[in-house]
Amino acid sequence: MLKRRIIPCLDVKNGRVVKGVHFKGLRDAGDPIEAARAYDQQGADEICLLDITATTEGRENFVDVVRSVAPQIFCPLTVGGGIRREDDVRRLLNAGADKVAINSAAVTSPLLIKRLATRYGSQAIVVAVDVKRMPALPRDEEPLYEVVIHGGSRSTGLDAMRWCEQVAELGAGEILLTSMDKDGTHDGYDLWITREIARRVPVPIIASGGVGSLEHLRQGLALGEGEADAALAASIFHFGLFTISQAKQYLHDHGIPVRPPEHRRAA
């Protein structure tokens, strides 16, 4: 049976991990190479590096970070943040990323998705979709969610469900769905929109935004709750609250199909 994936995400700014990764055995909490290697050894199913640098020089740094992290890990590497042009994608894939996540650029130039999918294959193209729940209008049967860009600061007028269907048609291989209402709250994923999109859109959905406990991971992945194919989380792993292995064990004990933690055999 295909397993649900657990994806730790590292936010990188000017070549350093933001807020740092605080668990046993790391000498330098801000070093993205050490952090990624540690997650790989804990048995992360995939690792995500997100560039949150605002400046152009910082972006150059990020390509270097990808280039130095990629050879150190033996699982898929997804990278994103600030990708505007086809050339950015090419450089990141050449630096060793397996998948590239495109966010605002997909909204402003949707045909970019199609060009990239044709050129690199859908499996390499993730579209990151940030959503916000709209205030309820009395006659709506279902809540409405809008796609937002630039870290949630800009409205787009796009309906989240329709947009996700469209990006899948354009060739996105996966959707990284982040609830901007939940992001940073530690009170769990937005299960409603995650489930609706996971059910209706024919590509895998990665749930993101709001994880504060192992139970939140379970909710995001369970049928009838979030139904996501993969769960992305940052702080619960960074601060050493839980290891990837502990997360896997919890999910396994609660009926979610996950890959068991690696037995430490020498390769």
Add this chain to the structure above:
Amino acid sequence: MARELTLVDAGLGNLASVERALIQVGSATQITDDPDKVATSRIVVFPGQGAFGKHTDQLVSGAMGEALRMVIQRGDPFLGICLGMQLLFEGSEEGGGHRGLGVLSGKCRRFPDEMTAAEGDRVRKLKIPHMGWNEVQPSGEHYYFVHSYYVDAGKSDDVMWSTTYGDVTFAAAVRRENIFGCQFHPEKSQQAGLRFLRAFLLGSRQ
């Protein structure tokens, strides 16, 4: 002749992570796109990402295809990864139908749409591609897969390991004598993947 391993660059995707994994398990590796170098190699790894199409047609009917067949027919150890494994077979339904190297019998078929799988007391709709970690039988080990087409092997003896996705049980790894293939990405499958590569290096008769 050097006993160095040859990693074939046939323009079917990035080779860096496969190279890195082979180095990790102790193999000296040369990357080449030269059919003559491939033809004279004593151990060959042939990775591929992407799809059957014009590009694979050219490969199959061109000098590189010839070189790969020479290595295989001579009985030197050969490992095809992902599309590289699929190309060992007769052909694929993909893109209206394309030929493979035809070294092993069988065809690549697309996973049917609308597959489901039971999970507890619920049923889950399955997505294509088959992407993520799945287990292989008989070992129960997990490997990382990304593919929309699977190998329907003509001879069950060639199937070394199998994996199930929805209604389909397919060849996760094949072996006939020194010809090996894996549908999964050993270079992305952490310790299990490195163990597989090491087993190939040690277990194939050189």
